Amino acid sequence: MTKSPETGRIPRVQIRLVIMQVLVFSMLCTLGGRLWYLQIRNGGEYYDEAKSNHVQRVVQPAVRGSILDARGVALADNETRLVVSASRTALMKMKDKGKGVLTRLAGVLDMTPQEVMQKVRVCDSKTPPPCWNGSPYQPIPVTAEATTQQALQIRERPEEYPGITAEPTAVRRYPAPGGARTAQALGYLSPVTDEEIQKAKDTDSPHLRSDQVGRSGIERTYDKYLRGKAEVTSYEVDNLGRVMGQTKSDRGVAGSTLVTSIDARVQAVAEFELQQAMKTVRHETDNITGRKYEADSGAVVVMEAKTGRVVAMASQPDYDPNAWVGGISGKDYAKLTSKNSNYPLLNRAIQGQAPAGSIFKVVSASAAVRAGYPFDNKYECSSSYNMGGRSFANFESKGHGPITLGEALKFSCNTVFYALGHKEWQRDGGLKPKKDAHDWFYRTAREFGLGAVTGIDLPNEVTGRIPDRQWKKNFWKANKDAWCKQGKKGGTYVEQIAYENCLEGNQLKAFDSINFAIGQGDVLVTPIQMATAYAAISNGGTLFNPTIGKAVISPDGKRVEVIKPTPHGRLPVDAKTLGDLDKGLRMVVEPGGTAAWRFVGWPLDKVPMRAKTGTAQVYGKQTTSWLATYTDDFVIVMTISQGGTGSGASGPAVRNIYNAMYGFDMEGNYDAATALLPKPEAKLPAVQPDGTIVAPEIKPYVPPSPEESEPPALAGPPATRPAGHD
Template sequence: MRPLRRRRLLSGRRHRRPAASAAPSRPRAARRGVVLTVQLVVLVLFAALTGRMWYMQVPMAEHYQELALASHTQKLIVPALRGRIVDARGRPLVTNRTELTVTADYHALLDQDDDGAAVLRKVAELIDRPYEKLRSRVRLCGPETGRPCWQGSPYQPIPLAEDVAPKVALQVKERKDEFPGVSARQIAVREYPNGDLAAQLVGYLQPITQEEFEDREDLRAEFSGVDRVGRDGVEAVYDERLRGDSGERVLSVSSQGDVRGTLSRTPPKPGMHLATSIDTDVQQVTEDALRSAVQQARNAGKPVDSGAAVVLNVRTGHVVAMASLPNYDPEVWNGDIDAETYNRLLSEDAGEPLISRALQGQFPPGSTFKPTILAAAVKDGASLDGSYSCPGSIGLAGRSWDNFGGGGYGTVNLHKSIVVSCNTVYYQLGYEMWRDHRGDKENRDPVSKMAHAFGFGEPTGVDLPHESSGRIPDRQWKREYWLDTREHSCKMAEKGYPDVAEEDPAHARYLERLAREQCRSGDQWGAGDAINRAIGQGDVLVTPLQLARAYAAIANGGTVYEPRVGRALLSADGERVEEIEPVEAGELPLDDRTLNYIQKALTQVPKKGTASGAFGGFPQDKVSVAGKTGTASTQGRADSSWFASYAPADDPQFAVAAMIPRAGTGGSAAAPLVRKIYEGIYGFAGAEPALPSGTPPTATPSVREDGSIAPPDDH
């Protein structure tokens, strides 16, 4: 029986085993699901990683390559050779020369234990410069950094001293172990072969300022910090074209800033040359004549400290010469200008030589303004054939108005009123135009309108910076000026001028009276304003350039040009010539009869009128000069002398205007000055003529194959 029981027990176990094994089947399925999920996630992540790697290596490859390179490279700007500036016949006004310059490597100094202090002291001793000055030069500019400092790239050579002697440069080059991080190299700088001739026309260069470097994206892209920019004259106006296109060097740099090599080079393209309309010989004649006239006035006891003269081509508006005194030598801007020299250039005691009186000086034009008044009066209805009273004195608007010198000429026509410069005729013309239009609600002012047509009261548009606009006073200007100055005028009317009274009581009373009138009724355009304006006095202001342009328009038949100094831009290889065309700014609103009338009257001024003394013996049969004197009076100051002209009168080529403040009458100072300019141009004073042909060139210079500049074909 026992064996049977054993088998049953065993079979019972076998019978229960299937029931016990049914429970683990569900966990096994769950595990398989987890495995599948994990595998799926891995596949998705692998696919995403593969896609990301493809995206970074194919579409974004160039971007990440640039980022990688950016952290290991430095770009350096290689300055281009600046273009030359030449005169109308291709002769140099501004060129380039190379000078030896001692430079420092910023990182090489920084790697030294003392940050380069010892080597900078050796350099300072060698070149005889203060150590502190060199130390400040290699200090990088920043928001909190004082001046001077280095505003360029720290990978660019930093100039320590310019124009050093060759033996100094040789010592630096040969003794490299004594001057680690310091080298000597040649750098191009501007050269002025004619000294201070035309200095205010050509301008000068200065380093870019930190503010410019930070504010202007184009400067950061184009400048290395070694470069200089045009600050005045045509150097400033044509700076971008003269500068050329900078080159580039890409350096391989370690994370510590060490340069490992050069990856690429892009050579610079030289700037274009600027051919100007200036004639060097005429410019020299003009400056010499101006300097002589100023000296003569001083010798005569006149308080003269400045002057200006302009020569224009009447047919194009191009500037043939422009002179201003005092002048300066532009060579002072090369290298490191010292504070004393810089302050002297800005000093009133030195006459502020940076200011060109020719286009920035503003002065009452005196009787040179009378052709404008004559044109306005005739346009407003006055007769060219009429007779006009020219007494020594005339009563208008409750006061007496005198002729210059008090003399009268009886009854005259408008022709003679110009020749003898009769003030009383123009007082009457100015008064009558004021009277006829004072109630005009549309504010039509024939004098203001005509003056603006002649080009007064606004910039001429010349291609030179910092031009003054002059001033043509009228009702609108009077009102605006009164609003701007009323508070001050009322204060001075009450306070008076005690400081002035100590030296000149009469002048102090005059100023106090003006202040009271300005405070009370300064906004009213009165008869006195119009009468003063009619002879170029009162609040009228013009520049010598504006006056020369106006007389050029009279000479050429009525076309008012924008003056131009630039004539053409020439590529360094001679392949391109970009002409700078004349620009017509307008036409004089005169009929032919009125214009011819003014021209004939002006022709007689140097022969029989107020300039006849100055032009006595001048060969008018060879070159007839037409012009007008002007004597501008200012309360408390000596008279200023003007003469505006053109020649030859029968075939006009040149307009010449000159002004000498506080030198006396127009006939005694400015007219003789203009005569000397014409004598120099045509060779009448025994010297060789500045322009043998008697005309400005019509063609432009050209660049030869060797890079030199050839004169125009017609000269």
């Protein structure tokens, strides 16, 4: 500072400026310090508080649409239950990760702490089920079967159960009308995963974290329609959770109703008769192994012949889909996935694969005609067929002399088809195939729809297998190293086969084609494939995509989207051959045919019946029973693994299903009051003005007594009945 020369003092103006500078500097320092404190020292804390002033979405899940049978009977619907849920987010903020709360909750719900904790742990690669495979940020159901008293105890003491809610919620229900579970066809639900949320993010059907989605069956196929749209309300809240205002509200829409072609009454009959057939055959002795038949699994398909619509589909072993509602328990999950249970989650109607046996002969007969062998020519049905020192026996080593192809179907004569398959293999060049080889038998099988999915509206259908030349080459490349390692010349049967396959497993040999001609060897088919093929024979040659979904109805009932039958091809034979096949299959149920003893008393003049029996051999197992049948309107195909012969094991069950559908007894008497479905259901259920559908009453199936289910000509001591036929 500069002093005044006159007074020797510092001017007041300068003092004031200095003071002002000091004050400004102090203020800047204070402001800078405060900014440092707010942004650096406590920046994270204030950032979190600011972030807490955000928009909170409240999601009210949509009511899932019902699944109805063809007459409007509910196969899957919803009911209100008291659901107890846990917020994993809230639990993880606690010092003990919510262990204390969950332990107290277990006591209220009469569960063990371990059961409750398993329910709320998140599934990952290191955590085996039971666990939660949905989003960890949504409430996790602990039980959907809480009592009113349990719910009140939780809600009245929220301080003891932080993060726990108990409230009425609409949950899925599978009522099994008339005893028809329809388990594998319906499927089940489970929570959506984060991966699925991301995958569906930009689609026309995005997921919310609260969604339950179909995991199998038609619950999965038609999930987009059934799920509906959740109601989402957005609120602006502060860091204390106080609502500051509503910002947005998206109205929810209930899921649509799916009407299926399933008839719950026929479904109940099919399930019961399949299960009963398996129980019955387990008491019978297998003449080959000397053991009781195991009858470890089976399936039956009832289909409309002219449309491909599925009327009933049963698979054994089955399960109760209600086990998945509210989260599956560890005990139930083990039952459904363990080897001892024989995997009841599998739908063996579309996923069960086995050699076709003699029901395949309609394919071979068609192939023979295409190859130039007239249907009505005579072919030798000897007791065995010899090729290169090997003998291929006829069933029960019986011969019938010169017969037509129609009669070969009637008697299920293997040797006729052995010879035809062998001759065609030779004509195509044998081990050195011609460039223009016709491969009629293999080509015809594929054109019958075998070796490929049928296109049914169910997930995870398998293709089966047609072991043609290309398949042999591909299979050999994939397995050559293992065969060469396992194979041993002159060793056990398995070792010898591996040895031979190692050297020449890529070649289509004579015995491959001989076995193929009767549906044996490496052939694999599914019941739905054979039902589709036999339906095509019945309807004049059209192969339809089998369907279960029949129509989708909007929640208000104003929009109805009919799911029309869709053909995917035609059988590779002309009308004359179809007519010849039809006549041959009719002879199977007439006197002398392999299925005649199971259709004694059937009114053939009123409802023409056609059938083909089959007994397929599987290495290391007992024979598999097959029976394929059709009328003018319906097809029924049944199979029982390790169940014996086609007519012996499956015959009674198939006959009882037809009797129930058409209203016949074992003597052919008709009762309109008992007929469940003499003609396919053409109409959709009537929709009321409010969008609801009134379901007709359905009564449980009452099976016929053993006396009533015995064919009249076969009554008497068991010794007088025919021996098991193919």
